[in-house]
Each structure stands twice: as structure tokens, then as C-alpha cells.
Amino acid sequence: xxKSDKKVVSLFEKTNxxxxxxxxxxxxxxxxxxxxKNPVLAYETWGELSKEKDNIIVILTGLSAxxxxxxSVTNPETGWWEGMVGKGKAFDTSKYYVVCINSxxxxxxxxxxxxxxxxxxxxxxxxxxxxxxxxxxxxSKLLFDKLEIKSIxxxxxxxxxxxxxxxxxxxxxxxxxNFIAISTARQSLPYSIAIRSxxxxxxxxxxxxNNGYYSYDNPPLNGVRIAxxxxxxxxxxxxxxxxxxxxxxxxxxxxxxxxxxxxxxxxEFEIESYLEHLAIKFQNVFDANSYLYLSRSIDWFDLVDYxxxxxxxxxxxxLSNALVLGVESDTLFPVSQQKEIAEYxxxxxxxxxxxxxxxxxxxxxxxxxxxxxSREIKCFLENL
Amino acid sequence: xxKSDKKVVSLFEKTNxxxxxxxxxxxxxxxxxxxxKNPVLAYETWGELSKEKDNIIVILTGLSAxxxxxxSVTNPETGWWEGMVGKGKAFDTSKYYVVCINSxxxxxxxxxxxxxxxxxxxxxxxxxxxxxxxxxxxxSKLLFDKLEIKSIxxxxxxxxxxxxxxxxxxxxxxxxxNFIAISTARQSLPYSIAIRSxxxxxxxxxxxxNNGYYSYDNPPLNGVRIAxxxxxxxxxxxxxxxxxxxxxxxxxxxxxxxxxxxxxxxxEFEIESYLEHLAIKFQNVFDANSYLYLSRSIDWFDLVDYxxxxxxxxxxxxLSNALVLGVESDTLFPVSQQKEIAEYxxxxxxxxxxxxxxxxxxxxxxxxxxxxxSREIKCFLENL
Numbered sequence: 001x002x003k004s005d006k007k008v009v010s011l012f013e014k015t016n017x018x019x020x021x022x023x024x025x026x027x028x029x030x031x032x033x034x035x036x037k038n039p040v041l042a043y044e045t046w047g048e049l050s051k052e053k054d055n056i057i058v059i060l061t062g063l064s065a066x067x068x069x070x071x072s073v074t075n076p077e078t079g080w081w082e083g084m085v086g087k088g089k090a091f092d093t094s095k096y097y098v099v100c101i102n103s104x105x106x107x108x109x110x111x112x113x114x115x116x117x118x119x120x121x122x123x124x125x126x127x128x129x130x131x132x133x134x135x136x137x138x139x140s141k142l143l144f145d146k147l148e149i150k151s152i153x154x155x156x157x158x159x160x161x162x163x164x165x166x167x168x169x170x171x172x173x174x175x176x177x178n179f180i181a182i183s184t185a186r187q188s189l190p191y192s193i194a195i196r197s198x199x200x201x202x203x204x205x206x207x208x209x210n211n212g213y214y215s216y217d218n219p220p221l222n223g224v225r226i227a228x229x230x231x232x233x234x235x236x237x238x239x240x241x242x243x244x245x246x247x248x249x250x251x252x253x254x255x256x257x258x259x260x261x262x263x264x265x266x267x268e269f270e271i272e273s274y275l276e277h278l279a280i281k282f283q284n285v286f287d288a289n290s291y292l293y294l295s296r297s298i299d300w301f302d303l304v305d306y307x308x309x310x311x312x313x314x315x316x317x318x319l320s321n322a323l324v325l326g327v328e329s330d331t332l333f334p335v336s337q338q339k340e341i342a343e344y345x346x347x348x349x350x351x352x353x354x355x356x357x358x359x360x361x362x363x364x365x366x367x368x369x370x371x372x373x374s375r376e377i378k379c380f381l382e383n384l
Numbered sequence: 385x386x387k388s389d390k391k392v393v394s395l396f397e398k399t400n401x402x403x404x405x406x407x408x409x410x411x412x413x414x415x416x417x418x419x420x421k422n423p424v425l426a427y428e429t430w431g432e433l434s435k436e437k438d439n440i441i442v443i444l445t446g447l448s449a450x451x452x453x454x455x456s457v458t459n460p461e462t463g464w465w466e467g468m469v470g471k472g473k474a475f476d477t478s479k480y481y482v483v484c485i486n487s488x489x490x491x492x493x494x495x496x497x498x499x500x501x502x503x504x505x506x507x508x509x510x511x512x513x514x515x516x517x518x519x520x521x522x523x524s525k526l527l528f529d530k531l532e533i534k535s536i537x538x539x540x541x542x543x544x545x546x547x548x549x550x551x552x553x554x555x556x557x558x559x560x561x562n563f564i565a566i567s568t569a570r571q572s573l574p575y576s577i578a579i580r581s582x583x584x585x586x587x588x589x590x591x592x593x594n595n596g597y598y599s600y601d602n603p604p605l606n607g608v609r610i611a612x613x614x615x616x617x618x619x620x621x622x623x624x625x626x627x628x629x630x631x632x633x634x635x636x637x638x639x640x641x642x643x644x645x646x647x648x649x650x651x652e653f654e655i656e657s658y659l660e661h662l663a664i665k666f667q668n669v670f671d672a673n674s675y676l677y678l679s680r681s682i683d684w685f686d687l688v689d690y691x692x693x694x695x696x697x698x699x700x701x702x703l704s705n706a707l708v709l710g711v712e713s714d715t716l717f718p719v720s721q722q723k724e725i726a727e728y729x730x731x732x733x734x735x736x737x738x739x740x741x742x743x744x745x746x747x748x749x750x751x752x753x754x755x756x757x758s759r760e761i762k763c764f765l766e767n768l
Contacts, residue, residue, distance in 0.1 A: 190629040190655035191622035197656045198613050205606045207591055222589045229582050230614070238575035238715065245574040247686060269683065271574035272581045299653065302631065331622065331715070 012108060012285070018075025019044045019067050019102070019109050024142035034129025037118045041143045042102040042109025043067050044075075046085060047093035057091055057154045059100040060140065060161035060168070063294050064231075064286060066108035069100040083370035090374040090381070096153065103164060104139040105131040105293045113289035114216070124289075126212035131293045133160070133301040137167035141175075151175060154381065158182035158366045159333065160294070163301045166314075166341075170306050174318035178384060179345075180377060181324045182366050185337040186303040186310055186344065192332050195234045196295045199227035203288050212289050224291065225283040229275045237329040237362035245271045303344075314341070315348030323380040324354045325366070325373070332363040353380065396492060396669070402459025403428045403451050403486070403493050408526035418513025421502045425527045426486040426493025427451050428459075430469060431477035441475050441538045443484040444524065444545035444552070447678050448615075448670060450492035453484040467754035474758040474765070480537065487548060488523035489515040489677045497673035498600070508673075510596035515677045517544070517685040521551035525559075535559060538765065542566035542750050543717065544678070547685045550698075550725075554690050558702035562768060563729075564761060565708045566750050569721040570687040570694055570728065576716050579618045580679045583611035587672050596673050608675060609667040613659045621713040621746035629655045687728075698725070699732030707764040708738045709750070709757070716747040737764065 019042045029035045044067040049056065059069055059081070070079035070086055070093075085091045091098050102110040105128070113128040120127075144152070155176045157165030162184020169176050185192075206223030208214050248270040267273045307313040322345045326338030335356045342354035359365035359372055366373050403426045413419045428451040433440065443453055443465070454463035454470055454477075469475045475482050486494040489512070497512040504511075528536070539560045541549030546568020553560050569576075590607030592598050632654040651657045691697040706729045710722030719740045726738035743749035743756055750757050 187631060189622065190625035190631070190653065191617075193653050194613075194617055194625070194655050194659060197651070197653070197659075198610065198617070201610055201613075202586060205590070205610065226582065226585055226589065229578075229585075233575075233578055233582070238573065238718070241574035241578070247571060247574070267581070269574065269577050269581070271578050275578060275581075334622070 016066065016068060016075060016077075016108070018072050018077075021109055022143055022146050024139055024146065028135075028139060028142070030129040030135045031132045032130040036111055036129065039104065039111040039139060040109070040115075041104065041111070041139055043143060044069065044072065044100050046070060046072060046098040047096055049097040053149065054151065054153060055096050056149055056152050057096045057098045057156060058140075058144075058152050059085075059091075059098065060155070060157045060164040061100065061103060062159035062161055063291075063298065064282065065102075066106070067100045067102040068108075069098070080367065084374060084377070090377040091156070092381075099147075099149075101140050101143060103160070103294070104136045105290060105297065107285075107287035107290040110139075112287065113212075113293055114287040123216075126289060128289070128293060131297045133163045133167050133297050134171070134305070136164050136297070137171055140164070140168055141172055144175075151177060154178040154180060154384075156180045156182070157184060159184055159363065160298050162333075162341075163298065166303065167301075167306075169317045169319060170303075170313055173316065176317075177320050178380075179319050179322040180380065181322065181338070181341055182373075183325065183327055183330050183333045183338065183363055184341070185301075185333050186314075186341055188299050188301060189337070192234070193299045195230065195332070196299055199230050200292050200295055202226045202230065203292060206288075209288060214288065220288050221283045224286060224288050225276075225279040227291065228279040228282040228286075232275055232278060234332040235362060235364040237331070237360060239329060240360045240362065241271055243360070245269070245274065310340070310344040311347040314344035315350075317345070317348070317350065319345065319350040321380070321384055322350050322352045323376065324352065325357060325376055326355070327357050327359045327362065327365040329360055330363045330365070400450065400452060400459060400461075400492070402456050402461075405493055406527055406530050408523055408530065412519075412523060412526070414513040414519045415516045416514040420495055420513065423488065423495040423523060424493070424499075425488065425495070425523055427527060428453065428456065428484050430454060430456060430482040431480050433481040437533065438535065438537060439480050440533055440536050441480045441482045441540060442524075442528075442536050443469075443475075443482065444539070444541045444548040445484065445487060446543035446545055447675075447682065448666065449486075450490070451484045451486040452492075453482070464751065468758060468761070474761040475540070476765075483531075483533075485524050485527060487544070487678070488520045489674060489681065491671035491674040494523075496671065497596075497677055498671040507600075510673065512673070512677060515681045517547045517551050517681050518555070518689070520548050520681070521555055524548070524552055525556055528559075535561060538562040538564060538768075540564045540566070541568060543568055543747065544682050546725075547682065550687065551685075551690075553701045553703060554687075554697055557700065560701075561704050562764075563703050563706040564764065565706065565722070565725055566757075567709065567711055567714050567717045567722065567747055568725070569685075569717050570698075570725055572683050572685060573721070576618070577683045579614065579716070580683055583614045584676050584679055586610045586614065587676060590672075593672060598672065604672050605667045608670060608672050609660075609663040611675065612663040612666040612670075616659055616662060618716040619746060619748040621715070621744060623713060624744045624746065625655055627744070629653070629658065694724070694728040695731040698728035699734075701729070701732070701734065703729065703734040705764070705768055706734050706736045707760065708736065709741060709760055710739070711741050711743045711746065711749040713744055714747040714749070 028039045068079045069081045087094045102108045105112045203223035206220035208220040250273040324342040326335035346352040359369040361368040412423045452463045453465045471478045486492045489496045546565045587607035590604035592604040634657040708726040710719035730736040743753040745752040
């Protein structure tokens with residue numbers, strides 16, 4: 001099994017040439033126990049670092065993203081936030097030095113459950129220590145230390161990346177100067193916990209998951225694919241789909257791909273085919289165990305772990321400015337949670353702008369409604 | 385396999401003594417093709433039928449309910465709408481004769497995929513013809529004919545039962561005098577189709593499902609349980625769970641039931657244990673294939689199949705009065721869909737009352753917020 005494991009780990013690296021890797025430390029102790037030997041983070045950069053090192057924008061990602069936020073010379077493939085990062089774009093690479101990190105625990109170059117444990121020579125799988133958002137932030141800070149980054153101009157955190165950002169800001173007062181929080185939360189609420197819990201259960205119940213010891217040549221694709229579809233249900237919005245798909249049917253070829261009970265069980269409606277297409281893309285690149293770890297870390301995140309009250313914790317970060325963006329159609333990280341963050345941040349000396357945006361695409365709006373998000377972010381950065 | 389099939393079919397009947405069964409006809413042809421030989425519907429009644437047979441209230445159920453809407457002498461077990469049906473309750477059985485039908489295709493006494501096909505002597509399973517809401521309504525009308533019911537005082541349809549009701553009303557103008565529609569729709573929209581599609585996929589991917597040919601002694605419980613949890617996500621509301629569960633943890637005993645990766649994969653939060661408990665109850669009583677058929681029938685339902693425009697179809701039903709109730713926190717059948725039904729019904733001679741209720745429990749509010757629903761329904765019935 002080890003042979004195929006290594007093959008898969010290197011497959012991503014072979015086909016994604018853009019990122020760099022740094023070993024953070026000899027040994028990283030994690031919050032809930034256990035440690036990682038020689039943990040690595042993958043990251044990519046765009047633009048030029050100024051002599052004063054004062055133009056650094058750091059992007060921390062959502063659960064499923066790699067560090068490939070935008071195309072580059074080394075990796076011309078379109079990035080997951082291509083419309084936002086580049087020359088003249090909201091995160092203007094002719095002005096800023098943009099860094100994006102693949103979070104600790106992920107499977108796109110950083111150390112995670114699919115990585116080889118140097119001590120055993122085998123992939124960690126479920127022997128990977130329990131991962132928290134706090135650990136991600138600690139690892140990211142070690143990366144900045146290695147890169148001799150002493151101060152971040154603007155930290156950007158959508159979704160899980162927002163939690164990752166909050167942890168980083170709280171752990172390192174005065175390290176981050178400005179913060180853009182997007183559709184994130186200071187703690188997970190039961191509805192979002194339930195959605196993620198179900199996604200994990202679907203993966204665990206896939207027989208190919210095999211208690212985490214699946215073959216990397218024959219991983220639990222059904223589990224990961226269905227988990228992803230369930231995720232999509234929480235990332236988009238009912239109104240968007242009503243407008244976009246209505247009751248449109250799939251092309252006949254897609255219906256007849258199923259070998260039995262076609263009409264009853266196939267993907268007859270376009271919404272079903274749409275989800276299937278997107279989820280198949282995902283199942284082919286994302287490590288099942290990594291998904292379990294990252295997903296659970298979001299459930300666990302809670303600002304109260306850092307102190308007595310959110311006001312006290314977020315009022316004393318040393319942040320100069322913050323922009324908190326929420327989306328009204330977001331059911332996973334509702335605007336009420338964005339407002340909360342804004343209020344807590346504003347209880348200290350941070351100058352806070354809060355906007356509840358009327359985008360249609362739910363939690364994923366920041367990935368889709370580039371026009372709206374560009375406008376808000378440009379306006380924020382220009383007025384610093 | 386046949387032996388155990390029969391055992392299961394009779395198990396429900398043994399443990400649920402309250403309902404009666406009637407064979408509807410020799411052969412029932414279904415809308416999308418195929419037919420059922422000697423189809424049966426299960427039903428229960430409460431109260432006394434008046435001499436004039438003018439006090440009949442019929443309740444058509446949601447996807448997962450049996451005909452056991454309330455306790456009775458023959459079956460003292462609490463029914464699924466116990467708070468609504470009984471002496472002095474909203475559906476007052478000292479005044480009305482209440483009939484509840486287990487829909488065609490279900491697994492609680494009516495003919496469905498788990499029933500024995502008389503022609504083969506084996507359960508139908510996936511040889512059950514494709515089922516539509518239209519077929520359910522046709523079967524229910526045959527039941528009324530057998531019972532010599534010529535007119536329904538008030539027809540009540542929550543959720544799928546509302547679609548079933550709409551079909552019955554449209555197929556039989558002037559048969560129903562008054563109609564109470566609760567959290568239903570004139571057609572399924574892509575968000576709800578996606579949720580149901582995923583539930584079906586989870587069941588089909590359970591290896592025990594075995595292309596529909598599972599052993600009734602060892603059915604695909606994981607699939608059905610997870611599908612039910614997914615359903616629950618769409619039946620309740622995020623705000624309800626935030627208030628009710630917040631970030632409460634499960635009792636330790638529940639966490640340690642899992643044999644590995646406890647903290648990472650177990651049911652650590654109370655919301656997770658809550659869903660598990662409810663879904664286990666469900667997995668033990670509901671037939672997997674029946675779930676697939678009923679679920680798909682909801683996707684397919686579309687009023688436009690009955691004529692050129694919803695206005696034309698629902699404006700000419702002969703209904704005297706209608707009460708249309710929606711719930712603001714319902715994401716599965718949103719209030720916009722209730723308003724639509726009310727407007728279409730009102731385009732003819734029907735006197736229509738529409739209420740958007742401020743209940744917290746989402747789509748399931750009609751099952752939980754008995755006080756609010758009782759008040760609205762009592763008020764409607766008293767003013768007829």
C-alpha cells in the first residue's frame with residue numbers, strides 16, 4: 001500500500017507545479033495532543049515583496065482550496081480566486097505581494113493525513129493528531145517566521161480561512177495590521193455542525209474508506225462525492241438554483257448512464273447533473289481523511305477558547321482596520337455571525353466596516369460574485 | 385428471501401393494529417406506465433360519520449408518515465399529529481369523522497415496493513412501477529369510492545400530502561369542499577430536488593441496498609439513516625437548533641460508542657446525537673425502496689402537467705374555501721410557494737385565506753408548533 005500512497009502524494013505535486021514548500025520546525029505539538037515531525041506547509045506567492053516588506057497580503061483558504069488562488073508563470077492554470085488576484089484586480093499584484101497558504105491538514109502539498117509520517121514511513125491516515133484551527137494558525141505563523149515576514153499588511157480569510165485568520169490574529173497581537181473577514185464565524189453553530197457531521201458520516205460509511213486505511217488507488221470516491229454534494233447544498237442558495245435551473249431536465253445521455261431504475265434513480269434534473277459534475281471533480285482530488293480532519297476542526301473552533309469573552313479577545317488584537325463581509329443568502333455562515341465579529345472587533349481600537357451583501361449565491365458568493373466582492377475590497381484597501 | 389420479506393411486511397401490521405385495508409380495484413394503471421394488481425390502501429378513522437356523510441375530514445400525509453395520525457381504541461400509541469386530532473382538538477373528532485390514508489407506495493400497510501406482487505409472489509422492489517403523486521391521488525379516490533364517500537368536507541395536506549391533495553382536487557372537481565394546504569408546493573424547486581436526490585443517492589450507495597434486492601432482515605440501514613438525517617436538515621431550522629442546542633456536547637457515553645477516531649468522527653455535539661437518535665428510529669421502520677419511490681414522486685410533481693396554467697387549473701376546482709399555511713423558517717417549501725398556491729386558488733371562486741406563520745421549526749412546524757397550527761385551523765373550520 002505504501003507504494004501507491006507515495007504515488008498519490010507526488011501526483012498532486014507533479015500536476016501543480018506552482019507552489020513552494022517549507023519545513024516549519026522539527027516537531028510541532030498540536031493543541032489536543034500529539035505532534036508532527038518536520039511538518040511542511042505549501043504556499044504560493046504573486047507580485048513583488050517591497051524592500052520594507054510592508055505590502056504583504058495573506059489569503060487563508062476555505063476547507064477545500066489549495067494555495068493556487070490565481071494563475072502564475074509556474075502554474076498557468078486558473079486559480080480558485082482568479083478574478084480577485086492579479087494586476088489591477090482587487091488584490092492588485094502590481095502593488096501587493098500576495099501569499100496564499102494551503103492549510104495544515106489539507107492535501108495540497110501541506111502536511112496532512114495523506115502525508116508520510118517520517119517516523120513510520122507510512123501515511124498518517126487516522127494516526128494524524130486531532131487538528132484544530134489553532135494548530136493551523138500556529139503552523140502558518142511558523143511559515144511567516146521562516147519567510148522572515150514580521151508583519152502582514154492585510155490578512156484575508158473567507159469561510160474556514162476566516163477562523164484560521166481569527167486564531168492567527170489572536171495568537172499574535174499586532175502581527176496583522178488589517179483584516180478582511182468573509183462569511184466566517186467566531187464559533188460553529190449546530191446547523192453547520194450537523195451538515196459537516198453528515199458529510200463525515202457519509203465518507204466513513206463508504207466501505208472503501210475502510211476505517212481510514214483505504215487504498216490511494218481506490219479511495220472512497222462515493223463517500224467523498226456525496227459529501228461534496230451535501231457541502232454544495234450549504235454553499236449555494238435555493239433562490240440561485242431556482243433562477244438558474246428551475247425544473248430544467250438533464251441531457252438524455254446523462255439520464256441513461258445509469259444501468260437500472262433510470263427514471264427513478266438517475267440524474268434526471270439539471271440540478272442533479274450539475275452537482276454530480278462538480279462533485280466528481282472534487283472526489284478526484286481531495287483526500288477523504290483530510291476532509292474529515294479539516295471538517296471537524298471547523299466544528300471545534302470557538303473564540304471562547306481564547307479567553308473570557310469575545311469582546312475582550314477581539315477588542316485587543318492590535319488590528320488597525322477590519323472589513324467584515326457577509327452575504328444575506330448565506331445559510332452556513334449567516335450574516336448574524338458576521339455582524340457579531342464586526343461588533344466584537346469594534347469594541348476595541350480597530351476601525352471596523354461591516355457590510356451585509358445582497359448576493360444570490362449563498363456562502364460561495366465570494367467565489368462567484370467577483371464584481372461585488374472586488375468593489376468592497378478595493379474600496380477598503382484604497383482607503384486604508 | 386421471500387420468507388423474510390413476508391415476515392417484515394406482516395411485522396408492521398402486527399405491531400400497528402389500528403388501521404384497516406381495502407383492495408381498491410383489480411388492476412390500477414399508473415401514469416408513467418405499468419400497473420398494480422389488486423392494490424391496497426391502509427387507512428384509519430376517528431370519530432363518527434354523520435348520516436348525511438357531510439362531516440368527513442381527510443388527512444393526506446407527508447413522505448414518511450403512516451395513517452396513524454392519532455391514538456385510538458385499536459391502537460393506543462401516540463400518533464404523528466396527536467395534538468391536532470381528537471375530541472376538542474383542531475380536528476375535533478366529536479364533530480368530524482377524520483380519515484387518514486397511508487399513501488400508495490408507502491410501507492405502512494398500503495401497496496408499495498415492499499409489498500408482494502401477486503403475479504410473481506415476490507416483493508415488487510424496483511419492479512414497482514414508477515410512482516407519481518397523480519397515482520397516489522387516483523388510488524385515494526378509489527378508496528373513497530369503496531367507502532362510499534361522495535364528498536369531503538375538508539381535505540388537509542401538509543408537505544407531500546399537499547401535493548397529493550392538489551392532485552386529488554384537480555382530478556375530481558367539486559369532490560372536495562374545503563382545503564387546508566400546509567407547507568406544500570405546486571412544483572418542486574431545484575433546491576428541494578437536490579436534497580431529495582442526495583438522500584436517494586446515499587441509500588443507493590449503501591452496499592446493502594444491493595440494487596434494491598436487499599434482505600429485509602438486513603436492509604441498508606446506514607443509507608436510510610443518513611438519508612433521514614439529511615431530511616431532518618431540511619425539515620427543521622438553523623435558528624431552532626441554535627437556540628435549542630447551541631454548542632452543547634453529547635453525554636460522554638455517546639461519544640465513546642465509537643471504536644476509533646472518537647473525537648474526530650463520533651457524535652460529540654448534542655445536535656449530532658439528536659439527529660442520530662431520530663434517524664435510528666426511522667431506519668428501523670421505513671422501507672428503503674419505498675423511500676426512493678415516494679421521494680422521486682415529489683420531485684416529479686408539477687401542476688403544469690394538469691393544464692396550461694396554474695391559474696386555470698387551481699381557479700376551477702369547485703373548492704368553496706381554502707386555508708393556505710406557510711412557515712417563514714421553512715427552507716424546503718418556502719412561503720413564496722405557499723403564497724403562489726393561495727393566489728392561484730383565489731383566481732377562481734374559492735374563498736382563500738393565506739397565512740405566513742412565524743414558527744421557528746421550519747418545514748416541520750406543523751408537527752411541532754401545535755398551538756399555532758391549532759389556532760389557525762380551528763379558526764378556519766369554525767368560520768366555514
